[in-house]
Amino acid sequence: DILEGCMSPLVLSPYSGWVLDRVIGQSAQEITPSRSSTPKESTPLTNRSSSLEKITSASRPGSSPLSSIEPSETKGNYDLSLLEVDQGVFPAALPSKVTEVEGCIRMYEEMHRLKGKEGLRQRQEQQEQMVRAVYDLASEQLKRFDELKELKQHQEFQDLQEVMEKSSKEAQGQQEKLKEEHRHRAKVLNLKLREAEQQRQRQEELERLRKEEGQERLRRLYSIQEEVLQLNQQIDPNYRHKDLPRIDLSAYSNRGNQICGLVSGLIRTTSERGFPTQVDVANTERALQEMRGLISSMQQEIAAAVEEKRRRDEEEERQKQKELLKKEQMKAQTPAPAQQSGGKQQKEGLHVKAEESTMQWYQQLQDAAEQCIASFSGISNCKDNNEVKKIKTDLQKAATIPVSQISRIAGSQLREIFDKINNLLSGKPVQSGGRTVSVTQHPQGLDFVYYKLAEKFVNQGEEEVASHRDAAFPIAVVASGIWEIHPRVGDLFLAHLHKKCPYSVPFYPALKEGTSMEDYQRMLGYQVKDSKIEEQDHFLKRMSGMIRLYAAIIQLRWPYGNKQGTHPHGLNYGWRWLAQMLNMEPLADVTATLLFDFLEVCGNALMKQYQVQFWKMMLLIREDYFPRIEAITSSGQMGSLMRFKQFLEECLQQKEIPLPKGALQSSFWRS
Numbered sequence: 001d002i003l004e005g006c007m008s009p010l011v012l013s014p015y016s017g018w019v020l021d022r023v024i025g026q027s028a029q030e031i032t033p034s035r036s037s038t039p040k041e042s043t044p045l046t047n048r049s050s051s052l053e054k055i056t057s058a059s060r061p062g063s064s065p066l067s068s069i070e071p072s073e074t075k076g077n078y079d080l081s082l083l084e085v086d087q088g089v090f091p092a093a094l095p096s097k098v099t100e101v102e103g104c105i106r107m108y109e110e111m112h113r114l115k116g117k118e119g120l121r122q123r124q125e126q127q128e129q130m131v132r133a134v135y136d137l138a139s140e141q142l143k144r145f146d147e148l149k150e151l152k153q154h155q156e157f158q159d160l161q162e163v164m165e166k167s168s169k170e171a172q173g174q175q176e177k178l179k180e181e182h183r184h185r186a187k188v189l190n191l192k193l194r195e196a197e198q199q200r201q202r203q204e205e206l207e208r209l210r211k212e213e214g215q216e217r218l219r220r221l222y223s224i225q226e227e228v229l230q231l232n233q234q235i236d237p238n239y240r241h242k243d244l245p246r247i248d249l250s251a252y253s254n255r256g257n258q259i260c261g262l263v264s265g266l267i268r269t270t271s272e273r274g275f276p277t278q279v280d281v282a283n284t285e286r287a288l289q290e291m292r293g294l295i296s297s298m299q300q301e302i303a304a305a306v307e308e309k310r311r312r313d314e315e316e317e318r319q320k321q322k323e324l325l326k327k328e329q330m331k332a333q334t335p336a337p338a339q340q341s342g343g344k345q346q347k348e349g350l351h352v353k354a355e356e357s358t359m360q361w362y363q364q365l366q367d368a369a370e371q372c373i374a375s376f377s378g379i380s381n382c383k384d385n386n387e388v389k390k391i392k393t394d395l396q397k398a399a400t401i402p403v404s405q406i407s408r409i410a411g412s413q414l415r416e417i418f419d420k421i422n423n424l425l426s427g428k429p430v431q432s433g434g435r436t437v438s439v440t441q442h443p444q445g446l447d448f449v450y451y452k453l454a455e456k457f458v459n460q461g462e463e464e465v466a467s468h469r470d471a472a473f474p475i476a477v478v479a480s481g482i483w484e485i486h487p488r489v490g491d492l493f494l495a496h497l498h499k500k501c502p503y504s505v506p507f508y509p510a511l512k513e514g515t516s517m518e519d520y521q522r523m524l525g526y527q528v529k530d531s532k533i534e535e536q537d538h539f540l541k542r543m544s545g546m547i548r549l550y551a552a553i554i555q556l557r558w559p560y561g562n563k564q565g566t567h568p569h570g571l572n573y574g575w576r577w578l579a580q581m582l583n584m585e586p587l588a589d590v591t592a593t594l595l596f597d598f599l600e601v602c603g604n605a606l607m608k609q610y611q612v613q614f615w616k617m618m619l620l621i622r623e624d625y626f627p628r629i630e631a632i633t634s635s636g637q638m639g640s641l642m643r644f645k646q647f648l649e650e651c652l653q654q655k656e657i658p659l660p661k662g663a664l665q666s667s668f669w670r671s
């Protein structure tokens with residue numbers, strides 16, 4: 001490396017240049033005289049410089065070490081002046097010395113460079129060592145930091161674990177405390193439950209005893225009622241004693257009916273309340289004693305009348321035999337006027353039974369219903385024939401579902417329902433439950449549909465109209481239209497209606513010998529389940545719904561039917577029903593309710609049809625019939641009576657019967 005550095009071109013530092021200038025200057029002073037002794041022989045600066053360049057170039061071919069000398073301004077000018085010597089004055093040995101000096105300089109510089117390089121290397125090593133030391137220190141500090149952090153986390157975890165253990169112990173202590181409290185409360189509750197169970201058992205025992213006593217009293221009441229009704233049947237002023245001359249049994253009949261009504265009302269009231277009390281039994285027994293006394297008095301009066309008649313007949317016979325000439329006087333003393341007077345008094349009394357023609361009509365309808373049932377016995381008794389059973393189910397759904405869908409939503413919907421029912425009865429196929437149904441699928445299908453459709457109309461009155469009174473009018477208008485096209489449906493409708501509501505005939509069924517009280521209550525229209533009669537309010541609600549439907553049917557006609565024909569069961573039947581109701585003895589709670597419902601629905605139509613006669617009927621009800629209802633009505637049955645009284649007074653005061661609520665207007669059929 002050193003030799004290569006010596007052979008490389010001469011590059012002088014400022015210090016090396018300064019040393020070279022001093023050496024050259026000293027050499028010049030030794031060889032030549034001073035500059036002032038040979039001023040003229042001095043060559044120009046440029047020539048000296050070129051000579052110096054030649055000298056330096058001769059020492060190393062291709063390079064000039066002096067060309068790279070860059071002295072400072074003060075030293076450079078001075079060094080150049082030292083070199084201003086003539087070319088000829090330098091001896092031949094000058095280049096070798098310069099070369100030597102230059103080589104020394106190079107060696108010095110190389111040594112200085114090597115020393116600097118070594119120092120640099122040492123400094124680099126020191127720096128690396130310091131960096132490694134700093135790195136090691138930082139690593140140690142980082143480790144210490146991590147250890148400190150881990151220590152803190154461990155301490156925090158231990159603290160948290162201690163807190164959790166402490167809270168767990170507290171929770172366990174609290175839980176043990178709660179368990180202890182729970183065990184204590186459980187003991188207390190068990191004691192209370194045991195006491196409650198014992199109390200319940202005592203109550204059940206008392207209730208059982210009370211029910212047994214109540215059932216015994218109820219059976220006693222039923223036996224008393226049965227005896228009262230049987231005794232009341234002995235009072236018949238129109239048949240048994242009609243030939244007696246001077247006797248009127250209408251008072252006995254009226255009082256007997258009143259006693260029967262009181263006993264029936266008392267039994268219904270006690271049934272609604274639960275079981276009769278001893279006071280109720282005592283009251284019914286007093287009523288029974290009164291009825292027995294009434295029968296005894298009637299029998300005594302009848303015996304006295306018979307004895308009087310016998311005595312009078314004997315006297316008349318003697319008078320006829322003695323005085324044939326006084327025939328006219330004897331006629332004046334005959335009992336004919338008394339008989340006429342007694343007959344008139346009997347007519348003034350109200351009937352208990354319906355008219356004979358009405359009962360014949362009622363029986364004809366029931367017979368027609370029985371014949372209809374017999375006509376589709378093949379469908380009814382189809383337990384083993386699945387195909388017929390399926391047809392029966394489809395026909396029943398097709399007949400009853402449309403009736404259930406009747407509502408006041410829109411007239412167009414009502415017309416669709418009517419067309420569907422009419423098409424079914426006409427033998428056309430209809431869609432029901434996604435299936436095509438027709439009465440032609442079975443020979444007895446039409447009779448079955450007639451019966452089920454009529455039954456469904458009555459059920460809607462019993463259930464839907466009873467709950468929503470406005471529903472009577474859309475159901476009635478469809479039923480009236482079907483009745484007009486298919487009269488047999490109307491007859492079956494009346495048969496079902498009369499059977500469920502005998503007051504729509506009107507007809508008060510009598511207790512026949514051998515008929516149980518449960519069957520008799522069913523004949524009166526009550527629902528009896530498990531030997532328990534339905535509540536009076538529910539019974540009146542059902543009767544009211546069916547009477548309202550009947551009152552709506554007799555005044556409505558299907559608007560799209562034959563307007564030239566007459567109504568198949570029009571207002572004349574309603575007028576007949578009202579007249580027959582007023583000719584019969586009233587029933588407590590029932591008569592007032594049904595008259596109010598009938599007149600509220602049908603009163604406006606009857607007023608327009610019969611006008612003056614209708615108002616006479618209303619006055620008769622207020623002046624004569626209403627007091628009769630009031631006389632047999634107990635204090636617990638005054639609600640229906642007061643409603644009826646208020647309705648009568650308002651109508652007579654305003655001389656107008658308002659339109660019933662929910663009546664179908666002409667705009668309804670455009671909806």
